[in-house]
Amino acid sequence: MKVPLLDLKRQYSVIKDEIKVAINDTLESQCFILGPVVAEFERQMAEYTGSKGAVGVSSGTDALLLALMALGVGAGDEVITSAFTFGATVGTIQRLGGVPVFADIDPDTYNINPDDIEKRVTSKTKAIMPVHIYGQCADMDKISAIAEKHGLKIIEDSAQAAGSKYKGKKAGSLGDLSGYSFFPSKNLGAYGDAGMVTCNSEDYVEKLKVLRQHGAKEKYYHREIGINGRLDALQAAVLTVKLKYLDEWCDARRERAAYYTKKFEGASIKTPVIDKNNTHIFHQYVIRVKDRDGLFKRLGEKGVGSAMYYPQPMHLQESLKEFGFKEGDLPETESAANETLALPMFPELTESEQDYVVETVNDFYSGK
Ligand SMILES: Cc1ncc(COP(=O)(O)O)c(C=O)c1O
Incomplete structure (x- = not known):
């Protein structure tokens, strides 16, 4: 698939x-x-x-x-x-x-x-x-x-x-x-x-x-x-x-996000945390994992699109070198950049596609 x-x-x-x-x-x-x-x-x-x-x-x-x-x-x-x-x-x-x-x-x-x-x-x-x-x-x-x-x-x-x-x-x-x-x-x-x-x-x-x-x-x-x-x-x-369709599409994204999160229950990955004050619209559904790059590669091999938003934080970009930032300046930002991965997310995503994504992620962490 x-x-x-x-x-x-x-x-x-x-x-x-x-x-x-x-x-x-x-x-x-x-x-x-x-x-x-x-x-x-x-x-x-x-x-x-x-x-x-x-x-x-x-x-x-x-x-x-x-x-x-x-x-x-x-x-x-x-x-x-x-x-x-x-x-x-x-x-x-x-x-x-x-x-x-x-x-x-x-x-x-x-x-x-x-x-x-x-x-x-x-x-x-x-x-x-x-x-x-x-x-x-x-x-x-x-x-x-x-x-x-x-x-x-x-x-x-x-x-x-x-x-x-x-x-x-x-x-x-x-x-x-x-x-x-x-x-x-x-x-x-x-x-x-x-x-x-x-x-x-x-x-x-x-x-x-x-x-x-x-x-x-x-x-x-x-x-x-x-x-x-x-x-x-x-x-x-x-x-x-x-x-006119935006709210409907955001609802559909939220439903798909909830479905992923439910299916990932018990898995060794961190699913998105929704702050109590927020209505999240899941522009991206981003998980936090160990061996992110390995998972990214596996998903690609299995036909699942995923993306890193963002692999290199802004303070470590060449275009900011004049400001002299260095690794370690923003520890949480840097960890997130190394550990996060966005999974397929759009309003028309089907349940069977989501099942396949979850299965592929879970297989990777169970050594299959
Ligand atoms: C957080 C953030 N800021 C700014 C922009 C810039 O928007 P645009 O690509 O429409 O110029 C984007 C677009 O990707 C974004 O994600």
């Missing part, structure tokens, strides 16, 4: 007709850059996330970059974040001349550990950027309390967390600004690159709309230095169709 890590074709086969209509309508309109379809999707996302406003942008990376720009993060400003993340979280800070400062993670949820954040606050700290890793929100009450105490802003990296909730509130409404990614493999995925910034004030909406369009409110009159970071109408049309 072959079980892919992700199969987007199964989802497409269900929504194909609606998608084709939405794309065709956009083609007929010949309006591709911003316009009414983008504005409507922004309205729906603000409503869905419970945010004051949402601004469509070209990718999750640009969402984080623009959020940092909206806060005025620049040379020498420190941003506290997690090193157990995708490169864009950190690269965007560096691109602006900012300094990434890393707090270690919680070994159960893999999210940033708030107790480690406060120790890292200095007079140069401007913001905290928690990453809602794998689709489970970070410990936002504690993070917000630290931010308030020290006068810091919060940018949520919600790239993996479309639909995720903390104490009943959606990711994207828990900080000052938040960056979503609609990369095709995400729970809410476009058919190309796309992203969104959600935020808690109209002022940010206004600022972001200028920044995503070359820093110009009025065409050819540039107020400040911006980027070309707009969401295009074809992606917004696809995303508007898909948003």
Whole structure:
């Protein structure tokens, strides 16, 4: 049997007709850059996330970059974040001349550990950027309390967390600004690159709309230095169709996660820990194991897709060597990077496929 890590074709086969209509309508309109379809999707996302406003942008990376720009993060400003993340979280800070400062993670949820954040606050700290890793929100009450105490802003990296909730509130409404990614493999995925910034004030909406369009409110009159970071109408049309299904898809992922966890009962692996405040959306179902690399190899040989998110933590990346981090600086982050593995997870995954994945993992640990 072959079980892919992700199969987007199964989802497409269900929504194909609606998608084709939405794309065709956009083609007929010949309006591709911003316009009414983008504005409507922004309205729906603000409503869905419970945010004051949402601004469509070209990718999750640009969402984080623009959020940092909206806060005025620049040379020498420190941003506290997690090193157990995708490169864009950190690269965007560096691109602006900012300094990434890393707090270690919680070994159960893999999210940033708030107790480690406060120790890292200095007079140069401007913001905290928690990453809602794998689709489970970070410990936002504690993070917000630290931010308030020290006068810091919060940018949520919600790239993996479309639909995720903390104490009943959606990711994207828990900080000052938040960056979503609609990369095709995400729970809410476009058919190309796309992203969104959600935020808690109209002022940010206004600022972001200028920044995503070359820093110009009025065409050819540039107020400040911006980027070309707009969401295009074809992606917004696809995303508007898909948003209607998002909760249903997240429920299906949660059911499949619960099924894996039940089937792994008694096995010598650690299954995902869901914090009591969270509604996890299982962008990834990640297990923690001994001999991770051996398991990865075995799964591949047996036709099961799996992936390491992330094999090399950010503080040990070559692109950060100027900061002089070394192994041992973030022990929990480094252990997680060596011991975690994502298993196949998507809403259409079947029970027999899951049974085969569990059996293949269990066989590996029982020496078969
Ligand atoms: C945690 C995290 N942050 C940022 C990004 C960047 O998003 P994009 O690929 O849409 O630029 C991703 C996407 O993989 C991500 O997983």
